[in-house]
Amino acid sequence: MSAIKTELAAFIAAHTSEDFIMTPITMREASLHTAWEQELPKVPMASVVDTVLDGCEVYDVPVRIYIPDTSRPLPVLIYYHGGGFAIDTVAVYDPVCRRIAQATQHIVISPEYRLAPENPYPAAYEDALAVARKALPALDALQIPYQADLTLCGDSAGGCMAAYTSQALQHDASLPLTHQILVYPCLDMTHSFPSVQENCNTRTGFTPAKMTWYxxxxxxxxxxxxDASPLFGELSADMPAT
Incomplete structure (x- = not known):
């Protein structure tokens, strides 16, 4: 592992901002390198389960389930990781999901949804919706006790998937969807609001060119x-608290 880290560090160091070419592979490697550099501590869990949600309509989504306390049923939170729909993984977000599970005392489910460009829109949206529908039955099948209280959460592209899924399920009384937590979510895929100009710049490190690439x-x-923008979708009184 140390040899791989050394090679990746040398690779990243050799590419300045002027000559670094953004491709899905280079961006994924850079993100993984950053995660390794940060070396966030892994909060201990009472149990961590890797499984696959069988019976999804399009793609059976792999998930990692974090259980901070097995002595009592806990509410459930699905965390859709960010990464512009093109990078990052359950492994990259593992320390984050552990900390969320501990801090909120929720069972956290982290989906390994399909990434673009290998799987373009609407693949990630399909997976996000499938996970919300299949998560609680999966806990039942694994005999993991839980409270009938479901929260959808995500950052950036993951925030988009949480918002999209909340909208799609807002009238579904069979799901105990109570909250959505959106962390700097992508809600307008048309880039038609001033926030794009206000926040996509060299000061934030996320330029318009990078946004367009993603x-x-x-x-x-x-x-x-x-149509892919939750901001323009239906917002009814049935939407979960945000």
Missing amino acids: FNQCFRPGDDRR
Whole structure:
């Protein structure tokens, strides 16, 4: 592992901002290297379970389940990781999900949804919805006790998936969806609001060119980006508390 880290560090160091070429592979390697460099401590869990949600309509999604306390049933939180729909994994977000599980005393379910450009829109959206529908039956099958209280959470692209899924399920009384937590979510895929100009700049490190690159991995010519934007979807009184 140390040899791999050394090689990755040398690779990243050799590419300055002027000559670094953004590709899905280089961006994934850079993100993984950053995660290794941070070396966030892994909060101990009472149990961590890796499984696959069988019976999903399109793709059986792998998930990691974090259980901070097995002595009592806990509410459930699904955490959709960020990464512009194109990078990052359950492993990269493992320390984050552990800390969320401990701090909130929720069972946290982290999905390994499909990434673009190998799996463009709407693959990630399909997986996000499937996980919300299959998560509680999976806990039943694994005989993991839980409270009938479901929260959807995510950052960036993950925030988009949480918002999209909340909208899609807002009238579904069979799911105990009570909350959504959106951390700097992508809600407008058309880039038509001032926040793009206000926040995509060299000061934040997330330039308009980088934003465009990420969205071009996810969407194909002809995709309806407005239809993919939770900001323009139905917002009824049935939406979970945000």
